[in-house]
Amino acid sequence: MNEIHVAIWGATGMVGQRFVQLLAHHPWFRVVALGASDVSAGRPYAEACHWLLPTPMPAAVRDLIVQPIDKVPDCPLVFSALPSDVAGPVEETLAQAGTAICTNASAHRLDDDVPLLIPEVNAEHTALIDVQRQRRGGKGFIVASANCSATQLAVALKPLHETYEVRKVSVVTMQAVSGAGYPGVSALDILDNVLPLIPGEEDKLETEPQKLLGQLRNGEIENALFVISAQCNRVPVRDGHTECVSVQLERHATLDDVIAAWQGFATSPELAELPSSPPRPILVSDRDNRPQPLRDRDMERGMCVTVGRVRPCPILDFKFVVLGHNTLRGAAGGSIHNAELLVAQGWVR
Amino acid sequence: MNEIHVAIWGATGMVGQRFVQLLAHHPWFRVVALGASDVSAGRPYAEACHWLLPTPMPAAVRDLIVQPIDKVPDCPLVFSALPSDVAGPVEETLAQAGTAICTNASAHRLDDDVPLLIPEVNAEHTALIDVQRQRRGGKGFIVASANCSATQLAVALKPLHETYEVRKVSVVTMQAVSGAGYPGVSALDILDNVLPLIPGEEDKLETEPQKLLGQLRNGEIENALFVISAQCNRVPVRDGHTECVSVQLERHATLDDVIAAWQGFATSPELAELPSSPPRPILVSDRDNRPQPLRDRDMERGMCVTVGRVRPCPILDFKFVVLGHNTLRGAAGGSIHNAELLVAQGWVR
Amino acid sequence: MNEIHVAIWGATGMVGQRFVQLLAHHPWFRVVALGASDVSAGRPYAEACHWLLPTPMPAAVRDLIVQPIDKVPDCPLVFSALPSDVAGPVEETLAQAGTAICTNASAHRLDDDVPLLIPEVNAEHTALIDVQRQRRGGKGFIVASANCSATQLAVALKPLHETYEVRKVSVVTMQAVSGAGYPGVSALDILDNVLPLIPGEEDKLETEPQKLLGQLRNGEIENALFVISAQCNRVPVRDGHTECVSVQLERHATLDDVIAAWQGFATSPELAELPSSPPRPILVSDRDNRPQPLRDRDMERGMCVTVGRVRPCPILDFKFVVLGHNTLRGAAGGSIHNAELLVAQGWVR
Amino acid sequence: MNEIHVAIWGATGMVGQRFVQLLAHHPWFRVVALGASDVSAGRPYAEACHWLLPTPMPAAVRDLIVQPIDKVPDCPLVFSALPSDVAGPVEETLAQAGTAICTNASAHRLDDDVPLLIPEVNAEHTALIDVQRQRRGGKGFIVASANCSATQLAVALKPLHETYEVRKVSVVTMQAVSGAGYPGVSALDILDNVLPLIPGEEDKLETEPQKLLGQLRNGEIENALFVISAQCNRVPVRDGHTECVSVQLERHATLDDVIAAWQGFATSPELAELPSSPPRPILVSDRDNRPQPLRDRDMERGMCVTVGRVRPCPILDFKFVVLGHNTLRGAAGGSIHNAELLVAQGWVR
Numbered sequence A, B, C, D: 001m002n003e004i005h006v007a008i009w010g011a012t013g014m015v016g017q018r019f020v021q022l023l024a025h026h027p028w029f030r031v032v033a034l035g036a037s038d039v040s041a042g043r044p045y046a047e048a049c050h051w052l053l054p055t056p057m058p059a060a061v062r063d064l065i066v067q068p069i070d071k072v073p074d075c076p077l078v079f080s081a082l083p084s085d086v087a088g089p090v091e092e093t094l095a096q097a098g099t100a101i102c103t104n105a106s107a108h109r110l111d112d113d114v115p116l117l118i119p120e121v122n123a124e125h126t127a128l129i130d131v132q133r134q135r136r137g138g139k140g141f142i143v144a145s146a147n148c149s150a151t152q153l154a155v156a157l158k159p160l161h162e163t164y165e166v167r168k169v170s171v172v173t174m175q176a177v178s179g180a181g182y183p184g185v186s187a188l189d190i191l192d193n194v195l196p197l198i199p200g201e202e203d204k205l206e207t208e209p210q211k212l213l214g215q216l217r218n219g220e221i222e223n224a225l226f227v228i229s230a231q232c233n234r235v236p237v238r239d240g241h242t243e244c245v246s247v248q249l250e251r252h253a254t255l256d257d258v259i260a261a262w263q264g265f266a267t268s269p270e271l272a273e274l275p276s277s278p279p280r281p282i283l284v285s286d287r288d289n290r291p292q293p294l295r296d297r298d299m300e301r302g303m304c305v306t307v308g309r310v311r312p313c314p315i316l317d318f319k320f321v322v323l324g325h326n327t328l329r330g331a332a333g334g335s336i337h338n339a340e341l342l343v344a345q346g347w348v349r
Helices: A014-023 A084-096 A119-136 A148-164 A201-212 A255-263 A328-344 B014-023 B084-096 B119-136 B148-164 B201-212 B255-263 B328-344 C014-023 C084-096 C119-136 C148-164 C201-212 C255-263 C328-344 D014-023 D084-096 D119-136 D148-164 D201-212 D255-263 D328-344
Strands: A004-009 A029-036 A077-080 A100-103 A141-144 A166-175 A215-217 A220-222 A227-234 A241-249 A282-284 A305-312 A318-324 B004-009 B029-036 B077-080 B100-103 B141-144 B166-175 B215-217 B220-222 B227-234 B241-249 B282-284 B305-312 B318-324 C004-009 C029-036 C077-080 C100-103 C141-144 C166-175 C215-217 C220-222 C227-234 C241-249 C282-284 C305-312 C318-324 D004-009 D029-036 D077-080 D100-103 D141-144 D166-175 D215-217 D220-222 D227-234 D241-249 D282-284 D305-312 D318-324
Touching: A004 A014, A014 A029, A014 A328, A077 A084, A077 A328, A084 A100, A084 A119, A084 A141, A100 A328, A119 A141, A119 A148, A119 A215, A119 A220, A119 A328, A141 A328, A148 A166, A148 A201, A148 A241, A148 A255, A148 A282, A148 A305, A148 A318, A148 A328, A166 A201, A166 B166, A201 A227, A227 B241, A227 B318, A241 B227, A255 A282, A255 A305, A255 A318, A318 B227, B004 B014, B014 B029, B014 B328, B077 B084, B077 B328, B084 B100, B084 B119, B084 B141, B100 B328, B119 B141, B119 B148, B119 B215, B119 B220, B119 B328, B148 B166, B148 B201, B148 B241, B148 B255, B148 B282, B148 B305, B148 B318, B148 B328, B166 B201, B201 B227, B255 B282, B255 B305, B255 B318, C004 C014, C014 C029, C014 C328, C077 C084, C077 C328, C084 C100, C084 C119, C084 C141, C100 C328, C119 C141, C119 C148, C119 C215, C119 C220, C119 C328, C141 C328, C148 C166, C148 C201, C148 C241, C148 C255, C148 C282, C148 C305, C148 C318, C148 C328, C166 C201, C166 D166, C201 C227, C227 D241, C227 D318, C241 D227, C255 C282, C255 C305, C255 C318, C318 D227, D004 D014, D014 D029, D014 D328, D077 D084, D077 D328, D084 D100, D084 D119, D084 D141, D100 D328, D119 D141, D119 D148, D119 D215, D119 D220, D119 D328, D141 D328, D148 D166, D148 D201, D148 D241, D148 D255, D148 D282, D148 D305, D148 D318, D148 D328, D166 D201, D201 D227, D255 D282, D255 D305, D255 D318
Parallel strands: A004 A029, A004 A077, A077 A100, A100 A141, A166 A227, A282 A305, B004 B029, B004 B077, B077 B100, B100 B141, B166 B227, B282 B305, C004 C029, C004 C077, C077 C100, C100 C141, C166 C227, C282 C305, D004 D029, D004 D077, D077 D100, D100 D141, D166 D227, D282 D305
Antiparallel strands: A166 A241, A215 A220, A241 A318, A305 A318, B166 B241, B215 B220, B241 B318, B305 B318, C166 C241, C215 C220, C241 C318, C305 C318, D166 D241, D215 D220, D241 D318, D305 D318
């Protein structure tokens, strides 16, 4: 395969930096352009970006001159980590200009003709791209990653829904501060504290999984019909969202059935070829005090979700804890994974 | 009223120290004896106790010689903060010897003839003391405080249950490290982490509120009939447990009804006389990102619970967040409050 | 004494909120005006201010309409918590207009004719006010509080300097996040981390103590002659700066002499009358693992400094640790204390 | 080279786990035995060990039966992470029995005939092994790693001492909780706090660097003659010790000289062959707010030290900050590095 040139739009923020880090040694993609807001544009990336990750800034991007985001970069694929208030129109413009966009922004996630994509969950939803092209014109297109909390929940629910059909989901999250970007959460708000509100998050978590687990029929996604009730909290954790979940299933399942469903959830041959695919998309923890963000977030290079503490729920059917890395699986890593699928399926070349 | 002499058993631990701190200037009670395990017994308290609270150790107790816990102290009332593995028999022995015990230990909480007491919730349950005396003989008796997580949940549910009858409760907790005592949680387990298991906690939280909100009939508590599903987590917070709750009510209530029930939940005249009674047992927060442990745990000197974020739940009826101070309202403060009620009702004099 | 009307300029920030909190029940001062930047001006304080302190916003200020800071409030005394970039000219204008300013900003701290005041350290420096009025005209004047790190160091050095003359001071600080204001330090920068730079802080800490401990002669401060070498760090602590100090003294002193100097450092009769004066300005900890920010910052309502771990230094003479509350003693509390001294001395009435 | 069989004594503790983790894929060494205290002995490692690291326990050790530490394992090399109170005699017994010990314990560090070894600092000190064998008999021997804080200080001082001769060192540390082992520091002692005392640490930091930078002459180490004054603190950081250092040098050096000395400090060809040698033993940070534990501890796989903020000191000559990973470079990684040197030099085969 030839190396595919890519750009990262919104490259100086927290998720943008993750894109830069993860793409530094990617076997398929080469970063040729970085875009950011006007304060950064025109300066070398090394100078424009307040680099926050614990690995050094990759040498290859240090001298790239940051471009304004209203420019159309000369490459077939753009990763977007743009802030939600500007992402919408910028991404549309890029798509019109013929670019494929793998976006982490929320602007187009629930658009009828935009795939909300997690390769292990709904790889077939990419067929919506044709609908999108027809409807919007243009040769480019937008494919969205889901919200970080919704992503790990959808992955955990996928094998249950497939076999037993999910009916109700009650979920309380304990989310890491990296999810709020940088500078994001003030130390004064979170040291020795819990914040019981993450604006907008509960809406996303209550609506995105149904599209993710929906069926594509006649060029439309029929959302899955389960109901989600979400409560989202911010806790003093750097990375990794922890979710306490209760589910009700349509068809009878035992505790062993549930565990077996997760353990049997294998990566398809199509996905196994993708560089970012985790060997095991779902790890089932056999220790009763796991998963924990500190100790499980980096499993499978941050691309799996870990479930544990599965037990009966006296109100719904089962309770469990699911954990995922919010800026890897739940953001930049997820979008790169999506892009890899698009390449494998021939949408990007 | 004459000053009542009291002892604190288990005085060197985390909750024991809270008893010492809170009783230092109590208008009714004077600490005359401190008891602890064999390693501490025989030494002055100032030397035996690794004092952890941010206020200085009260001068009055510094020179008290710590007594062995198998001794019966010469006073009518003992506060017990004994570890659960020794509390059971020690408290029985003390009761047999004629002492009133206000215990924070879990050993006797679910005993049929032991009041599990929160003055605002079930002051009338003290009538069980007569049953207990009859059944066990002895002039002393045991009155128990509930688990910290259960206490704040029961207080929040009380006005709802009274008017609308609670049917189902789903609760996920984010609990402070002080709940595990000292040394308790290792820094290596909790810095930048969440622990999704607190051994034994979910059982307590799923069973104690039904007794707390039960009805005393013919010398027996008929437990409230609602079902609780609990998931308990430890988070990097010093003090204050945060609980995300969903409830289903038997009778129809609007959001305004729920808020009105909490706001109308006043302290009874009987309780208003007690030194530890909070003027308002339940605070309803009007800010959408509250309650928070850091900013609400010390309201009403740590003796109220704060509720907030009340909103409809798409699965049960309503969702909300409730916060309480786990070592004040939820432990030492609660037991002292109980003792005050016992004095006011004439059980202790 | 009649109640003195006061204003707080910069009232919505972290230090401004501390002023509001501390003045809510002040026996001498009544807050009649609050000033802040243009985004806040014109709105009720309760709405303009993102209140961060763990006690409720005082009822008396909730409805005060925030004023623009270029207005001159109608009261004899203004507390300034203005950001340093605007404090300079605003404070000069107020002073020209006849107002007494007790400022926590750094703008005028090192001006020749502005007292840099800590009542326990240099109460006599207020005589500079006459020089200031002569030089600048106007009936008002500016009195400055020192930097928080410099304040607690100067208090600890004061009794040593008085008797043994300080020659060299090597100091490494571990400073709380509240010192950076709100939002200030990002959680992503400080959770599980230490920041080895606080811009501008080392300069202040290396230069202010010499003025604080200087002698007023002929209308001029002759700075103390000792040299300070400072290294300033930010640590994941909410409140309370910890400083590891080594000192060299001009005259011989034993370890016991040093301890005796601190223990004998009593509040003068003049200061004892001031509401904010701590009964003991310096606490000497007798436990070898103290002072600690968590457990000592609130001693004497946050107005004392605590020293401990005094021991010989193999390079200079003595090493010790000093701790103070950075937003109480080191900021708002210190400025209020200054204002009280000004009232007691007749400069404000 | 043939694979060398090794044992880890003290394998269940924090440092022991690091040994296990680091040796899992070591190109020269294969772990064949694990030893621990009586409570663990006889059980499979997977069961006896409360595994704390964020990578999974290596499969190869899960089923090894933990041995009692008074046994002599059948292998030429033992890594010791034994607690200091038992390490002394156990290590002597092993050495007498013919085993080479690379220990992280403090028991024998200052013994005249035991090399205190850091390959980049004093590789030639291994010649002491002959002295040790002569004096103690036996074919085995003990080689010690230095205290974690002393290690990173010694590495930073090495190039300065070589060229300019260090005279005085003032150092204040901010140390991570992992240095205290597990469970080690209680969350209640460190959340929102700094502990200004680490028992025994200042002694080690004030005495070990002189031996590390000493000269081997006639079978004896002549300690370097500089004086160290240390103040050691515990901060809420998981891994990585930060040290604020001031140094006085015997010979004149400019700031550029100091930086050049660090930057020119290359790994010798002998060391370059060792698997654990960092390509660059000292990184000089060019950003003014670095090094930081979070962002620099994992550089060079945790085996380098990072220096930054070099600037003149008004009391001694220069100030700087040095950071190292305390359980990698400063403990298990350092001992493995030492063992590799012993293999390369032919002491172990």
